[in-house]
Amino acid sequence: MGNQPKRIALLTSGGDAPGMNAAIRAVVLAAHHFHIEVLGFFHGYNGLLENDPTLLDLSAVNDIIRLGGTILKSARCPQFQTETGLKQAANTLVKQHCDALIVIGGDGSFAGLLALKQHWDGQMIGIPGTIDNDIDGSDATIGFSTAVNTAINAIDKIRDTANAFERIFIVELMGRHSGHITFNVGVACAAEQVLSFENFSADNREQKLKQLAQEIASVQQTRHNSYILVIAENVWPGGATALARELKETFAIDSTACVLGHIQRGGSPDAKDRVIATKMGVAAVQALINGENEVMIAEQNSRMCSVALKQAIQHQKKINPNLVAAHENILAVTAQNQC
Numbered sequence: 001m002g003n004q005p006k007r008i009a010l011l012t013s014g015g016d017a018p019g020m021n022a023a024i025r026a027v028v029l030a031a032h033h034f035h036i037e038v039l040g041f042f043h044g045y046n047g048l049l050e051n052d053p054t055l056l057d058l059s060a061v062n063d064i065i066r067l068g069g070t071i072l073k074s075a076r077c078p079q080f081q082t083e084t085g086l087k088q089a090a091n092t093l094v095k096q097h098c099d100a101l102i103v104i105g106g107d108g109s110f111a112g113l114l115a116l117k118q119h120w121d122g123q124m125i126g127i128p129g130t131i132d133n134d135i136d137g138s139d140a141t142i143g144f145s146t147a148v149n150t151a152i153n154a155i156d157k158i159r160d161t162a163n164a165f166e167r168i169f170i171v172e173l174m175g176r177h178s179g180h181i182t183f184n185v186g187v188a189c190a191a192e193q194v195l196s197f198e199n200f201s202a203d204n205r206e207q208k209l210k211q212l213a214q215e216i217a218s219v220q221q222t223r224h225n226s227y228i229l230v231i232a233e234n235v236w237p238g239g240a241t242a243l244a245r246e247l248k249e250t251f252a253i254d255s256t257a258c259v260l261g262h263i264q265r266g267g268s269p270d271a272k273d274r275v276i277a278t279k280m281g282v283a284a285v286q287a288l289i290n291g292e293n294e295v296m297i298a299e300q301n302s303r304m305c306s307v308a309l310k311q312a313i314q315h316q317k318k319i320n321p322n323l324v325a326a327h328e329n330i331l332a333v334t335a336q337n338q339c
């Protein structure tokens with residue numbers, strides 16, 4: 001306990017995620033409990049370059065657990081990826097007498113922490129905050145659950161029009177490198193097709209287009225029903241709009257492309273995200289007090305634990321293969337054959 005930090009720097013970085021505020025609140029409350037000060041830096045790593053932080057007292061985090069976005073603002077900060085930027089950030093932390101840094105963000109933000117390590121020797125802890133859920137070593141990330149629920153709500157609404165008009169919709173979901181959102185939403189919405197990194201490669205594009213055209217024709221002829229295809233962003237060259245155009249040009253199939261976009265990142269965090277963010281925020285302060293360094297707080301089988309930051313950014317977290325297989329082999333096929 002003698003070496004516990006006296007002043008923690010806290011920031012949110014990269015894509016904002018619902019529940020980041022809940023994590024900020026938990027860090028501040030836990031730190032207050034242990035008589036540690038928390039300095040909030042704004043605009044991601046830019047805040048360390050700007051050196052204009054604010055002391056986060058209890059009133060600063062009052063009633064923020066239910067708010068989407070982040071009260072500390074977020075940003076991407078190219079300057080932090082230069083030696084000059086990293087040195088400047090390290091100087092700020094020294095000048096502000098911070099002996100620890102907690103960053104709530106995604107894999108890029110954690111890579112940033114590891115780069116800063118070359119110039120600053122304080123304690124560093126990452127808290128996984130990203131809707132993409134693409135962080136190794138943690139079963140879930142803050143924001144994923146809310147984003148999935150938001151997309152489900154949106155697609156359920158689209159389904160009403162799709163059913164009423166027996167129309168085809170192609171809905172593009174976020175997750176630039178991973179299909180966690182796409183597969184979970186696809187299964188939960190009973191989407192007729194799911195297209196993501198796990199089950200599609202652009203090399204098979206022509207074959208896939210033909211297969212989709214056949215499926216759509218079959219569903220429409222035999223069932224007079226709607227057809228919803230969910231696709232991950234970046235998976236089809238040109239995205240949902242290009243796919244809709246190709247179906248029209250090659251097979252004369254009319255479809256409507258719908259890009260859900262940033263709607264998935266916003267809104268009040270759901271119960272799951274509020275709870276995981278709170279647990280992670282408290283665990284981060286406890287990890288600092290225990291002398292841990294260069295780790296990310298994670299949840300594994302409902303328990304909080306620490307994972308080396310290096311391990312967290314390996315990009316090896318796969319979609320549950322049972323989910324992919326169930327959709328490919330059972331759910332979609334069975335649903336499409338219903339009369």
Ligand SMILES: Nc1ncnc2c1ncn2[C@@H]1O[C@H](COP(=O)(O)OP(=O)(O)O)[C@@H](O)[C@H]1O
Pocket residue numbers: 013014015045075076077078079080081082105106107108109110111112113115130
């Ligand atoms: N290799 C790196 N070195 C230093 N900083 C980095 C590095 N990679 C990312 N960052 C910092 O982290 C920020 C957020 O990363 P980004 O990948 O955009 O979001 P996320 O953290 O959500 O994955 C970047 O804008 C940059 O400031």
Ligand SMILES: O=P(O)(O)OC[C@H]1O[C@](O)(COP(=O)(O)O)[C@@H](O)[C@@H]1O
Pocket residue numbers: 014015016106107129130131132174175176177233265
């Ligand atoms: O808002 P931007 O800068 O266009 O970024 C969009 C990207 O951010 C995300 O919403 C979240 O990604 P990160 O959490 O890794 O930043 C991705 O799903 C999406 O591809």
